[in-house]
Amino acid sequence: MKRGNEMLGLYVHIPFCVSKCNYCDFNSYKIDKNSKETYIQDLKKEINLYKQERKNNNEEEISSIFLGGGTPSILSSEEIKYIFESIKENFKIREDAEITIECNPGTLTKEKLMTMKEVGINRLSMGLQAVQDDHLKSIGRIHTYNEFEKNYKEAIEVGFENINVDLMYALPNQKPGEWKESLEKIVKLNPSHISAYSLILEEGTKLYDMYEDNEFEMTDEDTDIDMYNYTINYLKENGYNQYEISNYAKEGFECRHNILYWKCDHYIGLGPGASGYLSNYRYNNVESLQDYHEKLSKNKKPIENLEKLSIEDKIQEKIFMGLRMNEGIKFDDLKKQFNTDVKEKYSNQIKELKEKELINESIAGFSLTQRGREISNSVFVEFIN
Numbered sequence: 415m416k417r418g419n420e421m422l423g424l425y426v427h428i429p430f431c432v433s434k435c436n437y438c439d440f441n442s443y444k445i446d447k448n449s450k451e452t453y454i455q456d457l458k459k460e461i462n463l464y465k466q467e468r469k470n471n472n473e474e475e476i477s478s479i480f481l482g483g484g485t486p487s488i489l490s491s492e493e494i495k496y497i498f499e500s501i502k503e504n505f506k507i508r509e510d511a512e513i514t515i516e517c518n519p520g521t522l523t524k525e526k527l528m529t530m531k532e533v534g535i536n537r538l539s540m541g542l543q544a545v546q547d548d549h550l551k552s553i554g555r556i557h558t559y560n561e562f563e564k565n566y567k568e569a570i571e572v573g574f575e576n577i578n579v580d581l582m583y584a585l586p587n588q589k590p591g592e593w594k595e596s597l598e599k600i601v602k603l604n605p606s607h608i609s610a611y612s613l614i615l616e617e618g619t620k621l622y623d624m625y626e627d628n629e630f631e632m633t634d635e636d637t638d639i640d641m642y643n644y645t646i647n648y649l650k651e652n653g654y655n656q657y658e659i660s661n662y663a664k665e666g667f668e669c670r671h672n673i674l675y676w677k678c679d680h681y682i683g684l685g686p687g688a689s690g691y692l693s694n695y696r697y698n699n700v701e702s703l704q705d706y707h708e709k710l711s712k713n714k715k716p717i718e719n720l721e722k723l724s725i726e727d728k729i730q731e732k733i734f735m736g737l738r739m740n741e742g743i744k745f746d747d748l749k750k751q752f753n754t755d756v757k758e759k760y761s762n763q764i765k766e767l768k769e770k771e772l773i774n775e776s777i778a779g780f781s782l783t784q785r786g787r788e789i790s791n792s793v794f795v796e797f798i799n
Contacts, residue, residue, distance in 0.1 A: 421477040423674045427685030428486040435554040459710045465504035478512045478671035487517035491529035498533040512670040520557035522565040527572040537576040545596045578607035586630035606667035734794035742781025
């Protein structure tokens, strides 16, 4: 079945880290050799199950692949090769597919980067967060800035042209000047893409507990917004266009895999805790490595939750996910897809948000204003019943 302009993505979760960062609430575990070996075999079984299910879709092609985590770059060269052999044996990959792997400094070598290039990976997403070593230490990162820069330059030498750098602002005790220093240093390295996120404290993380114990104060809202606005303006001056709330790219280097999520296209999610969206169903895999192993040992998909989306669900998702992008929502797109006049259906919400200067409306559609981006969750909730 051809999917027309619709994209099909593949997400692979690698749930291992050297140690868990203090702010992280992702499904990840401290690495040990036996768990990793078992997981890689289980992952191959899950890949095979999806091949069997989708064998009638002979022309279906994967347009983007994303290895996330955890820390995918913790894998050895042999393990990276093994996983990609399994993927290529079971899925048809488009020739121009975007293939991304998340990398943490301190887990990369030049040999490993060469292996990544060899198996077809063409985009790196490097987690840095800050250029000051004291801030890296305070949030539980395992590397220094110098290690990051060394790995970054090795990636360039190996031939990677599409590299994202992750940065984080509003860190504990971070001064606005330190955030500016982070931006300036990274811009000088000239990556193709920068992701810049404000720290969010998640319950159950070490940083959350430290905050509850009054070990630091959170950045106040006004300073947070000032840092955000500075980011947008500074990066724009240096050739990075904001195309989503927290993402900035040089022309032609927008992350196609993330755009697939924001446009609510279909994707297969593999690995413990991964989610997917196929044939009107959203699903989540079991999180624990043991549950994941047990299900696959019985030749069953490791799915824990499966939800069929109604038309109403799809429209709402399309709006609040689409609003994350600067281009916003196009009325004609939703009319064609759902046979629904969104402008009429949500006329009250659109009118109220426009009056509050949180969205811009045109004949074609609507998008967030800068103020709307600053408080985007308050806008999104208006479109959810």
